[in-house]
Amino acid sequence: MQDNHSIGIVAAQKAHFNAPLTLKSGAVLPQFELVYETYGTLNAEKSNAVLICHALSGNHHVAGKYTETDKNAGWWDNLIGPNKPLDTNKFFVIGLNNLGGCHGSTGPASLNPATNQPWGSQFPVLTVEDWVNSQAMLMDYLGIQQLAAVVGGSLGGMQALQWTLAYKDRVRHALVIASAPNLTAQNMAFNEVARQAIITDPEFHGGDYYAHGVVPRRGLRIARMLGHITYLSDDAMGEKFGRKLRTGEIKYSFDVEFEMESYLRYQGDKFAGEFDANTYLRMTRALDYYDPALPFGGDLSAAFKQVSAEFLVLSFTSDWRFSPARSREIVKALLDNERTVSYAEVTAAHGHDAFLMPDQHYHDILRAYLSNIEV
Amino acid sequence: MQATTQNNVNITNSTLQFRQDFAIIANWVKFGSKVLDLGCGDGALLQFLRTGMEVKGYGVEKNDANWLACMKNGSNVIQMDLEEGLSGFENQSFDTVILSQTLQAMHHTEEIVLEMLRVGREVIVTFPNFGYWRNRVQILTGNMPVSKALPYQWYDTPNVHLCTINDFDQFCKNHKISILERKVLTEGAEVSVMPNLLGNLAMYRLKSH
Numbered sequence: 001m002q003d004n005h006s007i008g009i010v011a012a013q014k015a016h017f018n019a020p021l022t023l024k025s026g027a028v029l030p031q032f033e034l035v036y037e038t039y040g041t042l043n044a045e046k047s048n049a050v051l052i053c054h055a056l057s058g059n060h061h062v063a064g065k066y067t068e069t070d071k072n073a074g075w076w077d078n079l080i081g082p083n084k085p086l087d088t089n090k091f092f093v094i095g096l097n098n099l100g101g102c103h104g105s106t107g108p109a110s111l112n113p114a115t116n117q118p119w120g121s122q123f124p125v126l127t128v129e130d131w132v133n134s135q136a137m138l139m140d141y142l143g144i145q146q147l148a149a150v151v152g153g154s155l156g157g158m159q160a161l162q163w164t165l166a167y168k169d170r171v172r173h174a175l176v177i178a179s180a181p182n183l184t185a186q187n188m189a190f191n192e193v194a195r196q197a198i199i200t201d202p203e204f205h206g207g208d209y210y211a212h213g214v215v216p217r218r219g220l221r222i223a224r225m226l227g228h229i230t231y232l233s234d235d236a237m238g239e240k241f242g243r244k245l246r247t248g249e250i251k252y253s254f255d256v257e258f259e260m261e262s263y264l265r266y267q268g269d270k271f272a273g274e275f276d277a278n279t280y281l282r283m284t285r286a287l288d289y290y291d292p293a294l295p296f297g298g299d300l301s302a303a304f305k306q307v308s309a310e311f312l313v314l315s316f317t318s319d320w321r322f323s324p325a326r327s328r329e330i331v332k333a334l335l336d337n338e339r340t341v342s343y344a345e346v347t348a349a350h351g352h353d354a355f356l357m358p359d360q361h362y363h364d365i366l367r368a369y370l371s372n373i374e375v
Numbered sequence: 376m377q378a379t380t381q382n383n384v385n386i387t388n389s390t391l392q393f394r395q396d397f398a399i400i401a402n403w404v405k406f407g408s409k410v411l412d413l414g415c416g417d418g419a420l421l422q423f424l425r426t427g428m429e430v431k432g433y434g435v436e437k438n439d440a441n442w443l444a445c446m447k448n449g450s451n452v453i454q455m456d457l458e459e460g461l462s463g464f465e466n467q468s469f470d471t472v473i474l475s476q477t478l479q480a481m482h483h484t485e486e487i488v489l490e491m492l493r494v495g496r497e498v499i500v501t502f503p504n505f506g507y508w509r510n511r512v513q514i515l516t517g518n519m520p521v522s523k524a525l526p527y528q529w530y531d532t533p534n535v536h537l538c539t540i541n542d543f544d545q546f547c548k549n550h551k552i553s554i555l556e557r558k559v560l561t562e563g564a565e566v567s568v569m570p571n572l573l574g575n576l577a578m579y580r581l582k583s584h
Binding site: 328331332335336338340341342343344345347361364365368369372 | 409431433439442443446447449450451452453454455463464465468
């Protein structure tokens with residue numbers, strides 16, 4: 001069936017940066033590439049650009065399809081397109097693959113120009129700040145001085161926050177969805193288990209598995225299975241799988257017996273076949289490290305004093321990995337500074353995954369907020 | 376319902392007609408001040424104060440549909456449940472905190488008034504006066520009052536803490552709350568004689584002692 005609101009066929013582009021980028025860790029990337037996609041048309045005033053920041057496993061393919069027969073559209077296709085909540089008739093939308101990614105931007109699997117071998121373990125650890133700096137360089141490259149909005153969910157929401165802190169004159173609106181001002185110990189603990197699954201896989205080879213012609217599939221698979229448990233709520237898992245057995249009877253084995261196991265194994269296998277373990281390690285570390293209040297003694301309100309963007313902050317009632325309470329911390333810091341902010345707690349059963357779902361009220365909120373933005 | 380459009384903002388005519396209290400609230404709010412409207416509904420009051428008084432306004436609304444309408448009206452709106460207090464707001468961080476015709480539907484009535492006085496330098500509370508003579512007549516004839524100000528049946532009303540002007544005066548006295556000003560309206564006109572009998576809508580401007 002033809003989707004009249006689809007952006008249609010899209011193609012990725014690549015931007016090359018020859019200037020060295022000094023990272024927060026002190027490491028320097030001598031040069032790098034960012035792969036990105038754009039949807040809609042940049043207006044003459046260049047005032048209608050919206051940047052989409054991706055989360056842990058996302059990439060630049062946010063909307064549309066690569067071919068007519070492409071089975072899957074971009075990861076946020078339900079949001080972006082002509083007459084969709086993020087309307088490409090009005091906005092020029094940019095999606096990119098973050099630095100360190102594994103979908104075309106320079107990352108651990110790319111060749112290190114100094115050795116002509118894959119970076120592997122030598123690829124630096126990245127931070128949200130580094131990503132936003134490289135995103136600003138991409139905006140320079142595209143000739144965009146100021147973004148109408150930055151939109152991100154989860155780890156993407158942290159990047160949207162960081163834009164308003166690091167480039168306050170370059171962003172007018174931030175849409176921070178299912179995110180947090182930093183991770184709690186429990187949240188970081190999930191990341192640590194995921195990393196340990198990867199690092200202790202015998203085929204990890206200290207991160208230099210490319211040279212051995214193997215990938216730490218088992219570790220990556222377990223990391224992803226764990227992630228999926230935390231992205232869903234107990235209720236959503238109960239409703240989706242309950243205690244359903246695949247064959248209807250207990251077999252007294254350790255094979256896939258429950259539907260839930262089948263789902264987790266499928267998701268784990270799929271992910272392990274297409275994602276790079278070194279990228280996964282770095283994405284989770286970026287999550288762990290982000291803490292804009294740290295230089296202000298933990299005082300988020302003090303950190304937000306300099307912010308001038310307008311905010312929409314959204315959370316989902318059943319999201320326990322990035323709970324509404326964490327979003328309310330962001331809202332409080334903005335209120336303390338008398339910033340322009342609206343906050344909604346969307347009733348949703350899907351847990352953290354809800355931010356990717358086409359829930360009617362959720363999309364109504366985004367549509368209303370985005371249509372109020374002047375370009 | 377007919378809608379008029381001003382600066383891309385929709386205000387329904389009916390809202391403006393029936394909310395005669397808006398003009399008095401606007402008189403009690405300082406020009407360019409910072410205002411928090413609790414239970415802000417579709418944001419009509421905030422919109423009124425923003426255009427007329429250039430206030431920096433925030434609304435608090437729990438209901439999804441109201442929240443969305445308020446955001447569409449261009450107001451800052453925070454979704455939260457007033458019954459849980461105002462923990463996201465600092466002490467004395469607003470010039471005025473408003474609770475317009477919502478007090479009677481609150482479960483934690485005492486707590487919300489005290490929370491408002493904590494957050495706001497001044498507080499405006501309005502509520503339907505249960506002591507209004509038409510309510511008394513309906514009770515005398517043996518029925519729970521139903522009127523334009525109290526448009527619900529006993530079995531579907533959200534109102535759980537209805538009070539009279541005398542009751543609220545006493546409440547303020549007991550809690551050492553200063554009444555800076557009190558106005559009582561019936562059909563939009565001010566009532567000065569026997570307000571607890573003749574007044575339909577009670578409006579208070581309050582401050583901590």
